Amino acid sequence: MTATTEAPAPEVPGRQNVVGTPLRRKEDARLVTGRTRWTDSVAAPGLLHVVILRSPMAHARLTRVDVSGALQRPGIVAAYTGLDLVDDFGGLPTAWTVSEDLKTPSHFPVARDVVRYVGDAVAVVVASSHDAAVDAMEAIEVDYEPLPAVLDMEQAMADGSPLVHDDIGTNTCFTYHEEHGSYQASKAKADVLLTRRYVNQRLIPNAMEPRSVVVDPTGAADSFTIWSSTQVPHFVRIFMALVCGIPEHKIRVIAPDVGGGFGSKLDIYAEEAICLGLAKRLHRPVKWTASRSEDYQATIHGRDVIQDVEIAATSDGKMLGLRVDLLTDMGAYLQLLTPSIALLGRYMYPAIYKFETHSFHCTGVFSNKTPTDAYRGAGRPEATFAIERAVDDLAAHLHLDPIELRRRNWITHDEFPYTTVCGLEYDSGNYEAATDKALELFGYDALRAEQAERRRSNDPVQLGIGVSTYTEMCGLAPSRWLGEQGYVAGGWERATVRMTPLGKVEVVSGTSPHGQGHATTFSQIAADALGVPFEDVEVIVNDTAAVPWGLDTYGSRSLVVGGTAVRRAAEGVVEKAKLLAAHLFEADPADLEFDSGTFRVKGTPSATKTIQELAFASFTSHTMAEGSDAILTADHLVDPETFSFPHGTHLCAVEVDTETGMTKIRRYVCVDDIGKVVNPMIVEGQVHGGVAQGIAQALYEEAVYDDAGNLVTGSLVDYLVPAAPDLPTFETDRTETPSTTNPLGVKGVGEAGTIASTPAVVNAVVDALRHLGVDDVRMACTPERVWRAIHGARGSDDPAPAGSVVYGGATTETTAGGRLT
Amino acid sequence: MIPAQFDYVRASSVDEAVAALAEHGDEAKVMAGGQSLIPLLRLRLSYPEVVVDVGRVAEMAGVREDGAHLVIGAMTTHHEVIHNELIRRHCGLIAEATETVADPAVRHRGTFGGALAHADPAGDLPAVALALDAEMVIAGSGGRRTVPAEEFFLDYLQTAVQPDEVLVEVRVPKLGEGWGYRYEKFHRVAQSWAIVGVAAAVRRSNGTIAEARVGLTNMGSTPVRASGVEEALNGASLERIGEAADRAAEGTSAPSDLNGKADYREHLARVLTRRAVTAAAGS
């Protein structure tokens, strides 16, 4: 080689692997200082602003929508009703046909004749400024002919109930049934039957950034660029093509920095279609950004499941069979995954336990409320809540310690891989180890002793201890499995890793970070595989033009599936570089070894080439190996063979003031097993955030509708999201049982904390009060509910007045809970 | 959300503010720290044509002594109240209650006078002003008048301040020797409003309670004085606090809302009154 083709001498000091180290997140300086671009900060020449008039009625016929007044206002460009826009877009999609009897109602981005929830779009206004659009919106006149609102799931299924969708003829969206073995046989063998009703209340996801969409129709070749605060840019592209009838190759979707999603941005939303349709119609760029209260109505909600659970057991604490019957609220329409959420959780009811049989039934119900869909954990928090609550309740009934009952029933570490009663194979785990570690950290025995003492002395502040030994299934998902389930897409993920001429690295991933830290984690993986500095890796995501292939981020899939693709692609680059190195050394590739970014010929220590030198040599292509090309690049597509099964033990100690009903968390200990860890600090962050969100469901958050179907918790004033001062110090630790189904040995951690924590907290609250006769407290366990539970148990008060605003306006609150028999 | 259009007047004196109000009448709205007014404007629940900003009126800010009274300017921010030496020494109950208001950002802008003039029954400071027998000095085109707290709070978000008037300052009798106090705020998350709050000031003498003043937050459409409790505590021994506190809900009309039905609030008022009085009595 001549001097001119020499690579610019890269400095490669002996490097240490960075996988496993708590590197600071690359993206944080930008995100924390705000020196970045969110969708709402996207500017385009001639940008117009869109605002949406939303229905104040839960259910009404639109007898007149008159936008002419708005058109007289200053700065107005256009105003449209739903009927004005019938040619601009069709209905919004649902991607999951969960059963043959699934009813999919028409769901137009702007209502045409009937509004079906408070927040349903009625008209749109387009103006030269946001202020002008908001002012003009007040001049739109609408006549609503009220229709009866359907708000309670059980009443919705009763004969003669008003219907959310007349044309469908029923409020039942779907029914689903699965039997694994004969539950009846287990029941016949059992001498104890625990029957319980648990309620997973409706939650409002609170991503820090409200949703926002910008569409620019002025791209080259009549193409449209959509910026959206979404988790799923690749899905948005496909579905916008279908909904708006614009060819897919004319649409580019960019998700710039996205301020959180938690599932709420795993969707295809009306406003994306509205903005695309308007941009096309008006030939001008348009923007829509939700206010927080608008987001509360128009972004999906989570949970809202009534769970009837029955465990057939023996009196010595062997759990034989599990029966689960769910009612799950769809809301007024089906969003992208609405009907599938409760079903995604169905395999998690048997959890870590060796049930012989499992009977599962689920009914989806329409209501005049905001549609529900995936919210952090999506079906699995609900399942885990029910089973972990039930196991604690059964332990209490059997006078067994809740840990002891679990020990008698869980899969032991020597039984892995283990095929559960649902037919799912758990690859690895060690429930004993995580539990023992958690018990020790927690000081379980000392806290039990203190609890006994407080009970004995009749302390007004009682201590409760709650246990949750969860597992979950994540890393979505094997494509074949998704196909069998009636889902329209696959579950693969793809990555490209390429070296630039000067020896830097670009990782292109089809996952779509929205706050998790992919850029950091993927850089660590690529840096180690290639032996390059962490800082030399750039991660390219979230733009369908730069990343043509991807299935985005949800279901704790990014590392398990996407990270595996990055690792494999990086290995592909090393393989190609090795061919080139061998060619340059005139050696046999088999005689080369690769370590810390440098190839060496075995036995000839002086013959070395760094991967950066090879990147440059490949770029110049002055002398090439057979089969190698000008760019050191490799692709890899991973279709996971199975799910990932993180697990762990969460222990919570609460102090309940029995005089006021106030619950205070005193200790929160969690030991999670998520296999190998790439970045412990990011993992810690995911666990903290997840646990906080789970605690929020247990104690604080609840979307409440009044009996007219108004969302009463319509802003952050009334919907209580706890903040740092309200939460305890989390004491976290890990055990490490590597996954055997991916080369990184990792398991997902994005949802684990949320899945695990809710039952730990509620179990603790109930445990504090059990000796007073309380065996359940509905979530959120507000001070008032706790106080009423104590008084109800004493027989001195009505524990849950029907239909009161306090209790969500739904009579399901008073539906008799099951009892032990 | 954004407010509808309005004109903005920044007053630099009480007279200027009063003149602006006289000119625009019902169409004008006074703005202090804006922490309650601006949310109402943004949600378009209020549509004033003119906003008269009194936030920079120097004569309405600051704290001074006037014999047996402290005089607190209406524009004194919550943050200043918390850190004011005179208030901490002579009316510590106000500082203690103000510490529970909202979060630091809101406390740096929101004002003592604004909180009283806003008269949200869930606000923490009206009950404190009532318990301490504060007096409000109000200016209008006809001059100034002084209204005692019992006559100041008229109804939900309604006070004796007329549309053409401003609240200038608040005169609070100093708590002298022997007084103890406590504000018990019951809320679910740190920065939320009180479900129920109890402001108690107690003077002890010879091991008994010589005098007690108890104000209740969020137990009706205005702050309420728990006169039954005060009466029962008069001259009572400390052992009788519980019994006296049982009268806390007398004469109240607690609201029922997301955070609690009336009966629960009545129960809380009793429990919190017992706790507040016990703490104030220093036992």
Ligand SMILES: Cc1cc2nc3c(=O)[nH]c(=O)nc-3n(C[C@H](O)[C@H](O)[C@H](O)COP(=O)(O)OP(=O)(O)OC[C@H]3O[C@@H](n4cnc5c(N)ncnc54)[C@H](O)[C@@H]3O)c2cc1C
């Ligand atoms: C997030 C948040 C949380 C809060 N939490 C609490 C809480 O926990 N406890 C609590 O007590 N408060 C709370 N507040 C309210 C806070 O204390 C406000 O600052 C206070 O209620 C109003 O004070 P302000 O100076 O901002 O008044 P503004 O908002 O400016 O005015 C409020 C009202 O009073 C009128 N007004 C103000 N000053 C005068 C005057 N001098 N003369 C005549 N009329 C006047 C205005 O016209 C308006 O109607 C909270 C506010 C926010 C935003």
